[in-house]
Amino acid sequence: MTETPAPPRPAATPFGERLRAATAARGPLCVGVDPHAGLLREWGLGEDIGGLERFCGTVTEALADKVAVVKPQSAFFERFGSRGIAVLERTVADFRAAGALVLLDVKRGDIGSTMGAYADAYLDPAAPLFSDAVTLSPYLGFEALRPALDLARASGSGVFVLARTSNPEGGPLQRARCADGRGVAADVLARLARENAATAAGSPFGSFGAVVGATLAGVPGGVGAHEGDGGDGGLTHADLDIGGPLLLPGLGAQGARPEDLPALLGPALPAALPSVSRDVLRHGPDRGALRSATDRWIGELAAVIG
Numbered sequence: 664m665t666e667t668p669a670p671p672r673p674a675a676t677p678f679g680e681r682l683r684a685a686t687a688a689r690g691p692l693c694v695g696v697d698p699h700a701g702l703l704r705e706w707g708l709g710e711d712i713g714g715l716e717r718f719c720g721t722v723t724e725a726l727a728d729k730v731a732v733v734k735p736q737s738a739f740f741e742r743f744g745s746r747g748i749a750v751l752e753r754t755v756a757d758f759r760a761a762g763a764l765v766l767l768d769v770k771r772g773d774i775g776s777t778m779g780a781y782a783d784a785y786l787d788p789a790a791p792l793f794s795d796a797v798t799l800s801p802y803l804g805f806e807a808l809r810p811a812l813d814l815a816r817a818s819g820s821g822v823f824v825l826a827r828t829s830n831p832e833g834g835p836l837q838r839a840r841c842a843d844g845r846g847v848a849a850d851v852l853a854r855l856a857r858e859n860a861a862t863a864a865g866s867p868f869g870s871f872g873a874v875v876g877a878t879l880a881g882v883p884g885g886v887g888a889h890e891g892d893g894g895d896g897g898l899t900h901a902d903l904d905i906g907g908p909l910l911l912p913g914l915g916a917q918g919a920r921p922e923d924l925p926a927l928l929g930p931a932l933p934a935a936l937p938s939v940s941r942d943v944l945r946h947g948p949d950r951g952a953l954r955s956a957t958d959r960w961i962g963e964l965a966a967v968i969g
C-alpha cells in the first residue's frame with residue numbers, strides 16, 4: 664500500500680503578511696549576509712571555516728534583533744563544503760529565533776523532480792535549511808518552478824523570482840521578446856502577479872516576489888515611467904504591480920541610492936524591499952558600527968518608502 668505523503672505543516676501566517684509586519688516594525692531593509700573572501704580578510708578573519716563562523720556570529724549578534732530581513736548568499740557557505748553548510752544552517756536558525764525573516768539567496772531553478780528536491784530543501788518546514796523565503800531563477804522556464812511555488816503556498820513561505828537583475832550582463836536575455844511580443848522580464852512579472860492573485864483571498868500582500876535591480880532607474884531599457892516597454896524591452900511601472908514584494912539589490916556598492924526608488928518604482932514603491940550587503944558589512948567587525956550603518960540605511964529608506 665502506498666502512503667499518501669502528509670501535506671507540509673502550514674506556517675501560521677503567509678510570508679507576504681509576515682514580511683509586511685516585519686518591515687512595519689523594523690523598517691524596509693534587507694541586509695545581505697555575503698561573507699566573501701575580501702570581507703573576511705578586511706575583518707581580520709581567516710579565510711576558513713573559523714573565519715566564516717566568527718563572521719556569522721558577529722553579524723547575527725549585531726543585526727538579528729534589528730533588521731526585518733536578512734539574505735544569506737548560499738555560495739559563500741557552500742565553498743567551505745559540509746562545514747560551511749552547517750554554519751549556514753545555524754545562521755538561518757539564529758536569525759529566525761531573533762525575529763528576523765530569512766531570505767535564503769540560492770537562485771535555484773531546474774526541472775521536474777530536481778526542482779521538487781530544491782523546493783524540499785528550502786521550503787519544507789522539516790528541512791534543515793528551511794527559510795522564510797528563497798530566490799529562484801526562472802530561466803529554465805517559469806512553469807518549471809511550479810514545485811517551489813506550490814510548496815511555498817502550502818508552507819506559508821515566500822519566493823523571489825529573478826525578473827530584471829541589477830547586473831548589466833542580464834539585459835540582453837531579460838529584455839528579449841517572448842513569442843507573444845512581451846519582454847521576458849515583463850512576462851516573469853505578469854506570471855508572479857497571477858500567482859499572487861490566486862492567493863489574494865484574505866491576503867492583501869502576496870508571497871510571490873520579484874527581483875528587480877535598484878540600478879535600473881533612468882537606464883535605457885531599464886525601469887521607469889515610459890509608455891509600453893519604450894521599444895527597448897524595458898519595464899513600465901505597471902509591470903511592477905504584481906501584488907507582492909519587490910526585492911531591490913544594487914543599493915550602495917553598485918551605485919543606486921534611496922532617492923532613485925520613487926522614479927524606479929512609481930506607484931509600486933510601497934512594495935519595495937531594498938537590499939544592501941557590502942555597504943553595511945564593510946563597517947564590521949565592530950558591532951556598534953554595523954548597527955549604526957544599518958540604522959542609517961533604515962532611516963534613509965523609510966524616509967523615501969514610508
Ligand SMILES: O=C(O)c1cc(=O)[nH]c(=O)n1[C@@H]1O[C@H](COP(=O)(O)O)[C@@H](O)[C@H]1O
Binds near residue numbers: 695939942
Ligand atoms: O538576487 C539577488 O539578491 C541579486 C540580484 C541582482 O539582480 N543583483 C544582486 O546583486 N543580487 C545579490 O545582491 C547582493 C548585492 O550585494 P551588494 O552589491 O554588496 O549590496 C549580492 O548577494 C548579489 O548576489
